[in-house]
Amino acid sequence: MIKKLSDSELEANLKILVAHERRTLHSILEHINEIDVRKLYLEKAYSSLYDYLIQECSYSGSAAMRRISAARLMKAVPEVGAQIESGHLNLSQVSELSRAIKEKEKTGAVVSNIQKADIARAISQKNIGQTQREISRSLDLELKAPEKTFVQKDESVHLQITLSKEQYQQLLECRDEAASILLSENGDVSLASVIGLLTSSFLHEKKKTVSTTETSPRENKTLTPKTRRNILKKNPCCQFKDPVTGKICGSTFNLEIDHRRSQWAGGNHHVDNLQVLCRAHNNHKYRKESMVRLL
Ligand SMILES: [Zn+2]
Incomplete structure (x- = not known):
C-alpha cells in the first residue's frame, strides 16, 4: 500500500502522522498528570509513578523520566502543552528545561512560573544546542551533561557523570581515608573501588537501621x-x-x-x-x- 503512494502523497501522509504524534504526546502527558493526581499507581501496587510507567507502559527508565518531567512542567506552565502540540517544543527540550529548573531550585533559588514560561518561549523552535545555551543563560546556570550508562559485554557498566566541585572533593577525601582498606582488599584505589566501598557500607548501614x-x-x-x-x-x-x-x-x-x-x-x-x-x-x-x- 505504502509503495503505491506518490512522492507528494507520501510526504503529506508523513506530515499528518507527525502532527498526530504530537497531539498524542500532549495527551499522554495530560494522562500522566491525572494519574499522578489520582495516585493510581499506588492503588495498583507501584511505589512510584516512575515504576508504574516502566512496568505498565513499557517505557525505558529514561523515557519515563523525560515524560514525567515534561508532564510536571506542563502542569506548572500550561502554555508548554500547546507548544508541544504545535511542534514548537519537543520532549528533549522540555525535559532539558525541567532538569535545569530542578538544578537551579536545588541552590535555593525560586524559579517562578512566569520565568519558566518565558524560557519555554525563548527555546521555541531551537535545536538542542541552542536550547541548552538559552536555558543556561536565562537561569544563570552551568548545565551538566546528562548521566550516561553503557552496559558492557561482561555486564560491567561504563558510567559518565558530572560531580559538583564539593562532591568530587569529598570523593577524593573518601579515597584518601579508605586507601589502606582498599589496598589490603583488592590492591587498587581507583574511584570505582571507592564508590564500591561507599555503596556497600551504605547498604549495610541501611539494612541495620531498617530492621532496628x-x-x-x-x-x-x-x-x-x-x-x-x-x-x-x-x-x-x-x-x-x-x-x-x-x-x-x-x-x-x-x-x-x-x-x-x-x-x-x-x-x-x-x-x-x-x-x-x-x-x-x-x-x-x-x-x-x-x-x-x-x-
Ligand atoms: Zn509499596
Whole structure:
C-alpha cells in the first residue's frame, strides 16, 4: 500500500502522522498528570509513578523520566502543552528545561512560573544546542551533561557523570581515608573501588537501621524492636497488594510497619495484625482511611 503512494502523497501522509504524534504526546502527558493526581499507581501496587510507567507502559527508565518531567512542567506552565502540540517544543527540550529548573531550585533559588514560561518561549523552535545555551543563560546556570550508562559485554557498566566541585572533593577525601582498606582488599584505589566501598557500607548501614530503628509516626510506640525485626525478616519488602491483579509492591525503600486494621478501628498489636509497607503505600492507606473516618 505504502509503495503505491506518490512522492507528494507520501510526504503529506508523513506530515499528518507527525502532527498526530504530537497531539498524542500532549495527551499522554495530560494522562500522566491525572494519574499522578489520582495516585493510581499506588492503588495498583507501584511505589512510584516512575515504576508504574516502566512496568505498565513499557517505557525505558529514561523515557519515563523525560515524560514525567515534561508532564510536571506542563502542569506548572500550561502554555508548554500547546507548544508541544504545535511542534514548537519537543520532549528533549522540555525535559532539558525541567532538569535545569530542578538544578537551579536545588541552590535555593525560586524559579517562578512566569520565568519558566518565558524560557519555554525563548527555546521555541531551537535545536538542542541552542536550547541548552538559552536555558543556561536565562537561569544563570552551568548545565551538566546528562548521566550516561553503557552496559558492557561482561555486564560491567561504563558510567559518565558530572560531580559538583564539593562532591568530587569529598570523593577524593573518601579515597584518601579508605586507601589502606582498599589496598589490603583488592590492591587498587581507583574511584570505582571507592564508590564500591561507599555503596556497600551504605547498604549495610541501611539494612541495620531498617530492621532496628525504622519508625513511623503511626506505629505504636509499644511495638518492640524485636517484633519489628521479626516482621521485617519475614517480609523484607512492601506488602501492598492490588486487590484486582494481586500484584505486590515489593519496594524495599523506606519500609514501615503498619497495623492492617488500624488502632482507631479496634486493631491490636498482634503479629497477625502487622504488615510491612513502603512509606508511599503507608501514607496512601492512611489517607484512604482518613477519608472513611470523615464520612
Ligand atoms: Zn509499596
